[in-house]
Amino acid sequence: MAPEIFGFDDLGNGVVLGEGTLDEAALERARLAQANCPEHAIFIDD
């Protein structure tokens, strides 16, 4: 989900790609990813 925002490190842990600043469309996808993260590990600052 949202591969343009999230990637993986060598251990397979999720990482944010780039600086983590998102435009409107990307923000919507990031919020959907957040709503699907079972570990509640995604945080978005407004």
Add this chain to the structure above:
Amino acid sequence: MTDMTDKPPVDDFATDWDHTDPKWVHDPYPIWDDLRGRCPVAHTDRYGGGWFPTTYQGVSAIAKDTEHFTSRTVVISNGRPGEEAMPAPIGVSPPISSDPPFHAIARKVVLPAFAPGAINGYEPTIRALCVELLDQMRGQEFVNASSQYAQYIPSGVIRRLLGFPEDDVDLFLKFVHIVLEGVDHNVDERIEEFAPIEEYIVAQMEDHMANPRDDLTNYLLNVEIEGQRLAPEHVFGTIILTLIAGIDTTWSALGSSIWHLATHPEDLARLVAEPDLLPVAIEEFLRFYAPVSMARLVKHDMEYLGCAMKEDDWILLGFPAANRDPAVFADADTFIIDRAENRHVAFGLGIHRCAGSNLARLELRVALEEFIARYPTFELTEPDAVTWSQGQVRGPRSIPLRVTASVARV
């Protein structure tokens, strides 16, 4: 095989649950819904005593709590693991059987082998395996999607990953059955049944030491932690974990997905028309038919979730039950193929969350893509002939189908 009839049938699952009871094996969901409404943590005196939380909140709390619960053994059986059976700090099958702090070390060993970067390269191999199985079924109007297809995909993939002989796939399937479905056998039977598995893996390790190649087995034999190679029992334990946890689980998830599509033609038609929906549908398959429940042992006597738990009581950690909790999932007992928000816990939660989830998702996607491409329509011929596995991994072991091959692919 222990005769199921030698155990008293369950009268009330709230006070006497048994995950090998025929009613539970056949259709556990109404039982769990009932328990969630009135317990919500069920108890049993079977297996020496155990608890079964049925809510998302209860399952999540225990999965994340390594202070009060140990993972020394994650499969419920009639015996308790003695100290000898789990040399500290490794445990029988690291990292799943390891507690902190050793757990982090053991998990860091396996994670790189199952990270997306390492796994994604397997897609062509998985696809070729699926096509080969479908080609073997060519010309047949009646097929069994479990015994002819689903079971051979994860077993074939894990065999390649570990670098074990091609002809041994049926042997792995037998091992998996012994470990996961013989849980109600007595301790002596279990020890006797495990002996050939141990012999086989030790022989494979010796062969890999004598003839090194580029596979997971040699990786585990060579990898170093702070300049030290892993203990042989650590390598052995992680191999058995890969073999057991990597096969039955994905076979079950794939089988349940095909069974669902065979009984819900509207969902099958939707996937045929919208192949891009498949990754979203897979998450709903995983939520709705989550195959895996884990176990924990209570570390010491305590009051927890309102229950008087005793040291060494079992916890059946029902991720599939958590996935049906209406407090977390709207219309929890309805399969919604395009469910947009799906925080399911099919792969577990916390430090023991499934390390192979990327591989499982890849296998599911490719295997379903190929099956649907070959058979855009299929239906169940004998609903009563569908049998479900017993124990902590749930999936259909027989899925008799009538299939109609795609004209383009005949």
